[in-house]
Amino acid sequence: MRVVSVEQMRQIEERAIHQYGIPSLLLMENAAWAVVDEIRRCLPKDEEGDLNGRKAVILVGKGNNGGDGLAVARLLVFQGMDVTVFLFAQPQEFKGDAALNLRLFQGTTGKCFEIKGEKQRRLTRFALAQADVVVDALFGIGMRGALPSLIEEYVSEVNRAPGWVISIDIPSGVEANTGKVYRTAICAQTTVSFGLPKWGLFLGEGPDYCGRVVVDPISIPNSYLQDEGISTFVLTDDDVRALLPVRKLKGHKGTHGKGILVAGSKGMSGAAVLAGQGALRSGIGLLQIVTPHGIAQDVDARITEATVWSASGEDSLNEEAWSVILKQAEKAQALAVGPGLAQNLRFISVLDEILKTISCPVVLDADALNLVALEAGLLTSRNGRGPLILTPHPGEMARLCQCSVDDVENNRLDLAVAKAVEWEAVVVLKGSVTIIASPDGRAFFNPTGNPGLGTGGTGDVLTGSILAWLAQGVPPLEAACLGVYLHGKSADSLASEYGWSGFTALEVADYLPKVRRGLELKPLDGKRG
Numbered sequence: 208m209r210v211v212s213v214e215q216m217r218q219i220e221e222r223a224i225h226q227y228g229i230p231s232l233l234l235m236e237n238a239a240w241a242v243v244d245e246i247r248r249c250l251p252k253d254e255e256g257d258l259n260g261r262k263a264v265i266l267v268g269k270g271n272n273g274g275d276g277l278a279v280a281r282l283l284v285f286q287g288m289d290v291t292v293f294l295f296a297q298p299q300e301f302k303g304d305a306a307l308n309l310r311l312f313q314g315t316t317g318k319c320f321e322i323k324g325e326k327q328r329r330l331t332r333f334a335l336a337q338a339d340v341v342v343d344a345l346f347g348i349g350m351r352g353a354l355p356s357l358i359e360e361y362v363s364e365v366n367r368a369p370g371w372v373i374s375i376d377i378p379s380g381v382e383a384n385t386g387k388v389y390r391t392a393i394c395a396q397t398t399v400s401f402g403l404p405k406w407g408l409f410l411g412e413g414p415d416y417c418g419r420v421v422v423d424p425i426s427i428p429n430s431y432l433q434d435e436g437i438s439t440f441v442l443t444d445d446d447v448r449a450l451l452p453v454r455k456l457k458g459h460k461g462t463h464g465k466g467i468l469v470a471g472s473k474g475m476s477g478a479a480v481l482a483g484q485g486a487l488r489s490g491i492g493l494l495q496i497v498t499p500h501g502i503a504q505d506v507d508a509r510i511t512e513a514t515v516w517s518a519s520g521e522d523s524l525n526e527e528a529w530s531v532i533l534k535q536a537e538k539a540q541a542l543a544v545g546p547g548l549a550q551n552l553r554f555i556s557v558l559d560e561i562l563k564t565i566s567c568p569v570v571l572d573a574d575a576l577n578l579v580a581l582e583a584g585l586l587t588s589r590n591g592r593g594p595l596i597l598t599p600h601p602g603e604m605a606r607l608c609q610c611s612v613d614d615v616e617n618n619r620l621d622l623a624v625a626k627a628v629e630w631e632a633v634v635v636l637k638g639s640v641t642i643i644a645s646p647d648g649r650a651f652f653n654p655t656g657n658p659g660l661g662t663g664g665t666g667d668v669l670t671g672s673i674l675a676w677l678a679q680g681v682p683p684l685e686a687a688c689l690g691v692y693l694h695g696k697s698a699d700s701l702a703s704e705y706g707w708s709g710f711t712a713l714e715v716a717d718y719l720p721k722v723r724r725g726l727e728l729k730p731l732d733g734k735r736g
């Protein structure tokens with residue numbers, strides 16, 4: 208599914224209204240129905256399946272987001288709910304569709320109060336304490352900068368309310384283009400976004416505030432929502448399912464791909480093992496690990512299914528490892544370098560050779576990235592020799608771009624795309640919402656994963672998994688998307704049992720086949736995978 212900026216959403220809306228001819232009031236009504244549907248789906252109903260008597264509080268701003276909220280308020284009254292609206296603007300400030308929806312709501316039995324200052328705090332606090340659902344219709348994509356300070360006071364009350372908070376289009380206080388939150392914002396359990404989701408739901412602090420994101424097309428024609436000019440996407444189950452390679456009945460370890468993993472150093476042999484496990488659990492046919500002499504035996508013993516090649520030096524790989532890597536890589540479909548590698552400066556020449564010589568897809572991770580960052584121009588030295596995939600976390604990205612981590616975090620989307628284009632590489636910029644940027648300028652937000660992944664070794668598992676998808680013939684961008692999405696989904700499955708902490712990187716690897724299997728549509732009966 209595509210993800211848009213405010214400007215792109217406005218353009219789509221404009222075309223839907225003026226080119227296609229759908230009235231704006233109808234879009235607003237559809238938007239309101241999408242919110243009501245979500246409320247109906249989630250609120251406990253009475254014995255007849257109705258919402259009779261349940262309490263809703265709707266916080267309404269003066270723009271069209273507020274107009275959506277007023278339409279929701281009217282529809283909830285018609286559903287039998289006890290509805291209280293708080294207007295954060297004077298009635299005369301409402302314009303167009305929002306003004307009409309205010310009039311229509313005023314014609315119902317719903318209650319409506321105008322917030323004029325601090326005085327109404329006690330009233331709102333009381334209503335919020337009783338509400339089954341709180342609808343946030345203060346600001347939508349029209350908000351810029353920080354919330355007005357008066358509203359901030361009320362937002363804090365909402366965030367303490369026991370009821371379920373649902374934000375219309377985007378949580379108020381979250382900037383729709385950047386996800387920036389200046390001081391505070393509504394913390395929603397669900398956000399119902401219209402047309403297409405906005406960048407701010409995946410950037411900055413946006414993901415911390417939006418809860419579960421539901422997207423409703425509100426009758427905007429599909430062709431507008433699938434505009435080729437929009438180059439940012441969020442990965443979905445359907446997208447990822449389509450990327451899974453189909454196995455042939457006659458397939459064998461040779462056809463399932465051979466991958467080389469260059470990993471490990473003294474004290475970090477576990478990184479090689481975890482990356483290896485990520486690869487094996489992602490279905491690689493043959494895995495060969497190149498690791499320094501000093502730990503080769505240990506790695507060999509801990510990962511039974513892989514072939515382990517001992518290379519020079521003792522504690523960490525050096526320039527003499529190149530001959531072993533080159534020999535192994537000749538018959539491989541993919542190569543990954545970096546997990547637990549350590550930063551032996553003598554290995555830089557090997558990275559240079561890898562980038563210049565190896566024609567199969569190459570994944571650079573961890574210390575391979577840190578070493579590459581030390582030598583300007585190394586990254587672009589591949590010069591079309593073969594595909595390149597980089598998997599930096601923000602610290603590694605900062606080193607690669609010679610900027611600060613804050614610069615990376617405040618500019619994730621633009622930076623990932625710009626560097627993917629510049630380095631002609633797929634850039635997997637890791638984070639709570641990992642961005643996969645393609646050299647053709649497209650970018651994909653990954654919605655899976657949770658803070659439980661913030662533990663040692665999960666990055667190594669991801670690198671191994673991407674290696675495996677590449678080895679199985681999945682193209683580089685798709686292999687990165689597949690690897691990242693399934694890795695996050697595996698963590699989400701573990702979180703449903705353990706919560707957001709306490710599962711291990713190895714468990715993330717071990718769960719990968721189950722989440723992959725969960726995505727596949729075809730039954731295994733009759734031996735069809």
Ligand SMILES: NC(=O)C1=CN([C@@H]2O[C@H](COP(=O)(O)OP(=O)(O)OC[C@H]3O[C@@H](n4cnc5c(N)ncnc54)[C@H](O)[C@@H]3O)[C@@H](O)[C@H]2O)[C@H](O)CC1
Nearest residue numbers: 220234235270271272346347348349350351352353355376
């Ligand atoms: N996408 C669609 O097709 C549809 C979207 N709808 C809804 O409309 C809003 C966007 O409405 P808009 O009136 O443009 O913006 P807002 O409601 O967000 O209100 C902006 C309002 O607030 C002022 N403002 C901006 N920033 C601040 C600030 N920091 N402090 C105070 N005031 C601020 C600004 O000047 C405006 O007056 C969209 O999100 C959807 O919810 C349609 O209803 C359906 C079609």
Ligand SMILES: [K+]
Nearest residue numbers: 346375377379
């Ligand atoms: K909102």
